[in-house]
Every structure is written in C-alpha cells, then in structure tokens.
Amino acid sequence: MSTLAPSVGIIANPVSARDIRRVIANASNLQTADRVNIVLRLLSTLSELGVGKVFMMPDKSGMRPLLSRQLNRESQLGHGFPEVEYLDFPVTSTVEDTFRATRLMREAGVKAMIVLGGDGTHRAVARECGDIPIAGLSTGTNNAFPEMREPTLTAMAVALYATGKLSRAEALSGNKVIEISINHGERKDIAIVDAVISHERVIGARALWRPESLNALYLTFADPEVIGLSAIGGLLQPTSRESPDGLMIELASDPAKAQFNLRAPIAPGMMRDIPIANWAPLKAGVDYPVALDAGVVALDGEREMTFKPGEHVNVSLVSQAFFTVDVTRCLQLGAVNGLFRF
Amino acid sequence: MAGNPFPLNKGQLLEAYRTMKTIREFEERLHVDFGRGDIPGFVHLYAGEEASATGIMAHLGDGDRIASTHRGHGHCIAKGVDIVAMMKEIYGRKGGSCNGKGGSMHIADLSKGMMGANGILGAGAPLACGAALAAKLRKKGEVAITFVGDGASNQGTFLESLNLAAVWNLPTIFVVENNGYAESTSRDYGTAVDSYVDRAAGFGMPGVTVDGTDFFAVYEAAGEIIRRAREGGGPTLLECKMVRFHGHFEGDAQTYRGPGENEENRNNKDCLKKFSAEVAGSGVITIDELKAIDADVMLQIEHAVVEAKAAPFPTLADLTTDVYIKY
Numbered sequence: 001m002s003t004l005a006p007s008v009g010i011i012a013n014p015v016s017a018r019d020i021r022r023v024i025a026n027a028s029n030l031q032t033a034d035r036v037n038i039v040l041r042l043l044s045t046l047s048e049l050g051v052g053k054v055f056m057m058p059d060k061s062g063m064r065p066l067l068s069r070q071l072n073r074e075s076q077l078g079h080g081f082p083e084v085e086y087l088d089f090p091v092t093s094t095v096e097d098t099f100r101a102t103r104l105m106r107e108a109g110v111k112a113m114i115v116l117g118g119d120g121t122h123r124a125v126a127r128e129c130g131d132i133p134i135a136g137l138s139t140g141t142n143n144a145f146p147e148m149r150e151p152t153l154t155a156m157a158v159a160l161y162a163t164g165k166l167s168r169a170e171a172l173s174g175n176k177v178i179e180i181s182i183n184h185g186e187r188k189d190i191a192i193v194d195a196v197i198s199h200e201r202v203i204g205a206r207a208l209w210r211p212e213s214l215n216a217l218y219l220t221f222a223d224p225e226v227i228g229l230s231a232i233g234g235l236l237q238p239t240s241r242e243s244p245d246g247l248m249i250e251l252a253s254d255p256a257k258a259q260f261n262l263r264a265p266i267a268p269g270m271m272r273d274i275p276i277a278n279w280a281p282l283k284a285g286v287d288y289p290v291a292l293d294a295g296v297v298a299l300d301g302e303r304e305m306t307f308k309p310g311e312h313v314n315v316s317l318v319s320q321a322f323f324t325v326d327v328t329r330c331l332q333l334g335a336v337n338g339l340f341r342f
Numbered sequence: 343m344a345g346n347p348f349p350l351n352k353g354q355l356l357e358a359y360r361t362m363k364t365i366r367e368f369e370e371r372l373h374v375d376f377g378r379g380d381i382p383g384f385v386h387l388y389a390g391e392e393a394s395a396t397g398i399m400a401h402l403g404d405g406d407r408i409a410s411t412h413r414g415h416g417h418c419i420a421k422g423v424d425i426v427a428m429m430k431e432i433y434g435r436k437g438g439s440c441n442g443k444g445g446s447m448h449i450a451d452l453s454k455g456m457m458g459a460n461g462i463l464g465a466g467a468p469l470a471c472g473a474a475l476a477a478k479l480r481k482k483g484e485v486a487i488t489f490v491g492d493g494a495s496n497q498g499t500f501l502e503s504l505n506l507a508a509v510w511n512l513p514t515i516f517v518v519e520n521n522g523y524a525e526s527t528s529r530d531y532g533t534a535v536d537s538y539v540d541r542a543a544g545f546g547m548p549g550v551t552v553d554g555t556d557f558f559a560v561y562e563a564a565g566e567i568i569r570r571a572r573e574g575g576g577p578t579l580l581e582c583k584m585v586r587f588h589g590h591f592e593g594d595a596q597t598y599r600g601p602g603e604n605e606e607n608r609n610n611k612d613c614l615k616k617f618s619a620e621v622a623g624s625g626v627i628t629i630d631e632l633k634a635i636d637a638d639v640m641l642q643i644e645h646a647v648v649e650a651k652a653a654p655f656p657t658l659a660d661l662t663t664d665v666y667i668k669y
Contacts, residue, residue, distance in 0.1 A: 018539050018551040020563045023570055023578055029549065031540040060529075062537055090600075093583070201347025202620070205552060205562040294347065306347075308624075 005052020005083075006162045009105035009132075011098060011125055012039055013117035014061035016140040019302075020205040025267035030139045035116060036066045038137065040074070042114055042155045043081045049159030053083045055108055057101035060091045095124050102128035111162035112325055114154060119145045119228070119300035123192045126177065126322045133161070133172050135325040141207075141268065142228030142301050144193045149327060156340075157330035165339050171330050174320035176220040176246060176284070180297055181314045182307055191299040192322075194219050194230040195315060198296050198303065199253075206302040211272045215292045217249040218282055218315045227265040228301055232274050235264050239281075246282035246317045251275055288315040346626050349562065350400075355621055358400060358557060359632060362392040362614050363639045365416040368425060369588070371643050372415075372432065376592040380651075382434045383445045388416030390555075390587035393613035394519055395420035397560030398487065398580075401568045407455045407473035407486040409466030411519075412447045414459025417489055423451045429646035435653035441664055442656045452667075464490060464497025467516065471503050474512035474577075483572040485513040493524020495538060504545040507577035514577040515567055516542075519554065521586040526598045542579035554582025555613045558620070585611045 012035055021027040043054060058064060064086065074081060087104045091097055102125050105113055112133045115125050118140010125134055135158045136146030161171040178191040197216040198208055208214065208229065221241045222233030233239065233247045251274060252258035258275030266272050282288070290297075290313035297305040297313065307313050334340055348355060369389040376385050388395070391413075399420035402408070410417040418428055423439060431438030432446045439449045450458035457473065460466050470488035477484035490500055495518050507514040518538040522529055542549030550567065552559040560582055567578040585607040589596045596604070621627045 014537070015551060018537070018549070018581075020550050020552075020566055022539070022548040022550050023563075023566050026548070029539055029543045031543060032537045033540070062533070201624075202349070202558045203556070204349070204558040205566075206559070 006050070006164070007053040007055060007108065007110045008046055008051050008158060008162050009055045009057075009101070009108070009110040009113040010039060010042060011057045011101055011105075011113055011115050011117070011121070012059075012063060013098065013121040013139070014059040014063045015093070016117040016121050019141065019207050021141050021207050021209065021267050024209050025270040027141045027268040032062045032066060035139060036063055036070060038116060038139070038151045039063075039067055040070055041151050043084065044079065045152050045155035046159050047080045047082045049156060050163040051082050051159050053085065055105050055110060056084060056086045057097060058086045058089070058091050059097070060093050095120075098124040099128050106130055106132050112158045114158055115146065117146070118143050119193050120302050122146055123190065123300045126175070126192050127190055129322055131323065133323040133325050135327065142226070144223065144226035144228050144230050145300070147327070153331060154325075154327055156334070157325050157327040160330050160334050160339055161325055166330055166333060168323075170333055171325055172323040173241075173326045175241065175322050175324055177318050177321040178218050178220055178246065179316050179318055180299070180305065181316075182305060183311055184314075187305060189299055189305060190321070191218070192220060193300050194228070194298075196229050196298040197290055197292050197313075198298055199292070200296045200303060201294065201306060203296070203303045203306065207267070208298050208301070208303060209267050209270065211266070211274055214251050214274070215253070215295060216251060216290065217247075218288065218317075219247045219249070220317065222247045227268055229266055229298070231266060232262060232264045233279075236262055236276065237279055244284060244319060246284075247279065248282045248288065249279040250277040252277040282317045284317045284319045286316060289313070290315060347624055348621070348626065349558070352626055354400070355627055356631065356635065358396055358561075359617060359621070360635050360639065361396045361399075361420050362557070362617065363635055364425065364642065365389070365392045365395065365419045366614055367639050367643045368415060368419060368428075368646075371647060373588060373592060375647065381432060383447075385432065385446045385592050386413040386590065387588040387592065388413050390607060390612070391519060391521065391584045392416055393557040393560050393617070394517065394554045394582040394584055397557050398517060398564040398568075400561055401565050402455070402485070402487070404453065404455050405482060405484045407457050407470065407477070407484070409457045409469040409473070409486070409488045410459045411466060411489050411491060411494065412459065412461050412463065413491070414447070414449060414489075418449050418451070418456055418459065421451075421456045422454045423449065423456050425642060426646045426649045427451070429650040430653050433650040433653070434655060435650055436656055436660070437653045441660065442653075443660065443664065463494035464499040466490065467500045467503035468506075470514050470516075471506050471510075471512055474507065474514040475510065477513055478510075485515060485568055485571045487515045487517060489517045489519055491524065492518060492520040492522065492529050492538070493527065493532060495541070496524075496533060501541070504541065504547070504577070504579070508545045508547050511574070511576040513571035513574075515571055516577065516579045518579065518581045520581055520583050523586065523590065523598065525590040526594070526596075528598065538579060538581040547577050547579060549579040549581065551581040551583065554584030555611045555616060557613060557617045584613075
C-alpha cells in the first residue's frame, strides 16, 4: 500500500516496569514523564523523515494527558510533528488494550509499530501484529527482546522503511516464537523470548524470582548479554536470534541431581544459583510435551497460564513468526545509500 | 504442601475468604441500613476493595500499626477489630469501638494496632510515620502501614510523609488504594502524573503496582514488601488498582460513572468472585465450605446489627470522657 503520508503506530505501555521486581531486585522504573519524552522524540524524528501520521494507543495511566499538554506546548513553539490520532476504544488498563490497539493499527494500515515496553509488552504486540513489523524500545524490566537504543535512532530506521526508502528484504528480520498449547489448543499463547514452566500454581504477583520454583525453560534465543530467566540459557548455551533452533533447559528439582549450579542474573541485579539438569536445542516444528504435572507457564517473565493435573501442555518453536525492523542494518543502509542526504 | 497450589494453607485460605466476605456483607448491610435512615452521619463503603485490606493484613500482627482512611471499615475488619463494636460505633452507640462518639470515620482499636479511620484525607500517612519511627526504635521488627486513596495521594501530608519515611528509612508501607475516583473526580482529571509508582521513585523508594482485585497478587507483593520493611529495608509504596462498588458516600448518585461501569465492576472485577473461583476450582476448598462461611458471616452481621440497635446512645455525661488516651 502506498500513501503520500505513511503512518506508523506507537504502542507505549504506561505500566511496564511497575511490578514486584522493584522491591525484590531494585529494578528500574521509567517514569511516565520520561515515557512521554520518548514519544515526543519519536514523533519529531518521524516527522522530519516523512511520516505524516501516527496512531497512538490510548491509556488511562497518565500518558495521554501529559503528551497532549506537551504537544500543545510544542505546537505553540512552532515545532513540527506528525498528525497524532489516538485510537478510539474504551480503555481497560489491561493487556487487552495492547491487543486491541495492535489490531486496529493493522486495520488502519500502519507501516510499522514502535513499541515501548519490556518483553511482556512486545509479546502482546507480536501476538496480534501479523506481518506489520515491530520496532522495540526497552522500557520494561528485563528487556531481553527489545534492544537498548536511543529512540531517535529507532524512529530513523522505522521512517526509512515506512516511507519506502528501504524494502522489507532490506529492513526487516524474522523472529521465532514459542507456542504454548494447553489441552490441544483449548488455551494457547506465545512467548517471544522465554516460556518457563514453574511449580508455582497461582498468577499472584506475576514475576518469577524464586529459583526453587523453576522447572524447565524453553527459549527462542539465549543471549549472554541479557538479564531475566533467558539469561540462564545465555550463560549456558548461547543461541542467536538468527539460529534456526531455540534452547530447552531442564532444571533439577533435587539439587543433588544437578550437573552443576549456574549463577545467572534472573532479574536486574539478582544473581541466583540455578541447578542445571540437562539442556538441548529446541527444534522448530517439533512438539515438546511438558513433563510437570501441574504448575504455571510464565511467558516472557510473567506468570500467565496455570495448568492442573491431567491437563496436557505442549511447547513448540515456530520460525519467522513475526518481523522486526533491524535498526542497525537500516541505519547502515541509510548511510551507505545516502538516504539521509537532503 | 502437597496438593495445595496456593501460598497459604487451607486454614489461611478459609480465613482470608471469611475476612473478605465479612467486609462485603458488613458494607452491603450498611448500604441498606443507611438508606433506611438508621445510621447517623456519613458512611463510605469499602465493598469491592476487600482483597487489598485482606491480602495486606494477612501478613500483620497486633503489634503492627495501620492508619486508615474515611473508607476504613474493611481495614478495621481485616486488622481484627470486633465487628459488633464496629457496628455499635457506626450506629453511634455506647460499647462501640470509640463508645459511639467517633462514628464510621473514626473507628479505632489500639489493641489491634488499628490507629483509626480518619475523616481527614491524607492524614494517616504522618501517623504511620510516627508509628514506624516507634517501631524502628523498639527494634521488634514491627511495621506501620498507611492506606490512602488515589485522590488523597495528592495531599501534602502524604508527599511529606514519603519524604520523611525515605530519609529516616522507616518501616512504613504506603498503600495507595486506587479506585479511580477522588470522591467524584476521575484521576484522569485530578492527578498530574498518574503513576503512584513514579511518586515513590521521586523519593528514592521502590514502588509496585498490583491488581488490587486479585487477592493472591496483593498477598504476594505485600508479603515481600512487609518482609523488606521488617528487615530494615525501609519504606515502599504499593499501589492496588481496584474498583469501588458503591459511590463515594452513601447517597452519591454516581453521575460521573460511565454507562455500565458498575455492572462491569460487579461482574468482572469482583475480588470475592475471583478468589472463590480460584480456590474452589483447585480442589483444596469446596463450594460447600465457602457456603458455610457465607451463612455464618450473615449470622454474625445480623447479630452485630441487633446488638448495635439494642445498645444505648452516649449520654451528655459521656461527652468529655475518652478525650485523652491513658498510657
């Protein structure tokens, strides 16, 4: 689809980085005002590079009124911004808002979606974005999936793709997901970094931070330079985002049966000894039934799905499940091809 | 514990349910009795918010202090204040928690660590700092908790208390019970930066947001926060996002609500329904056990009302008694 004023979506989770890990791990908290400042930097950059319209996810957690006040001030100063349109739907202040905003942005024909959040937020967008690419910004707790980068640079890369200066083949990368299915599809969900099986049985405060509660990990990639539960894999058997395989790790419930303890940062600043029993590549397209009788599946760091005795849980790795804007490659191509010369 | 998926044993789960159910039925009964004109003054009902008080107070003992709000009945019940004495107090009768001279907004029971409901918004926070300072000096590992609504969190007393607790590293926990409305004003209109966690960060203390309609989310987060405070880790702010089933006060026409909002809250955000569904579906507790508690709670509430109505009013001679506490 070609338009004179290509549009981009911005999904900014107003409540990422607010959970119990602020207490148990001294994790950071990006304040609402800083989130709004990030959006302002995105908007001004997108505008300068030809994006005419931006769709925003509405919220009831303070971002919208703060952004509106800032945009009014900026317009009085004569600064240029794209047209900003908030999607019109009743805000639930749950992940349903992210799902719905993603769907509506797809329908509106955005070229890409810029996501502010942690792994959980990106997972929610990935579930609904279809073939619309994501460009992630870290405003969450673990942030294994979104890269740490100045938002201006992310917006520059997104603008090159959204305005057609770079093609899909040039600008985008495919990503793996882990599909979780309970009772043969009765309940389904995905993880974009880690699906972790835990002995915990309630959703509770959502995060997982007690090593003794962990049973098995299924990872799309394992990077030694990230924190969170996937760091266990990163320090055990690094597995790249580009690898066709993921990684599965079985933990020893009896420490005496562990091959060794791996000391890993399972939350910011929280190094814990993890008893490793076994690990192996996770092959795409293969079904991996979960051995634990009852527990909870944590998706990208948060407890999401409980399962009871007798319920069948299956894990599988899917390749090329959704696409992301490769910011590094876009900026390099932009420089080499003179796309920033005006 | 084998077969029990919850972080509480069966007895604790049943007790948590009983507390939440008692709060709910206590408030629903007041809703009816106030509407009939039986109760003097004002009442502000806590129905819908039970998971917050119950999930937090489950970690406290009588030596831990709390400072409540104008919407304090739930805090009182969860802290162990006798419901007959509470009902007498609300009915303005002798034998009430404050001998019938305080009413709904001034119920206190120091023997339970309940320093008082409070008609002044934001006034509980400095009291909790004082109690926390005492606890710190006594070195018994006790904590003090102040509850505040999302509206009252804009009061200077609250913000000053965050500062004081941070600089003195007090075992104070600031619980923002965010039901979305400051009386009738939506937080969207009345709060400049609408994250209470951001405010905590501004004072250099951790802040956590939980689903205040999920008992287990509150219980687990509060457990970590209270443990941290007991061990000398200092203050924390806990925001419980919740819903209020009734108006700001009884008689509030609630014209500020969106269409269907109350029904949505009752149908899909009821902490008691969520708790019941979770524990009864687990096989640990049966529906019949919950129903038995329901029936017993109704009897207890009826008994409290009967006792309250039968009690005498304070006399003129009682007017000048109980002004100062005796130590």
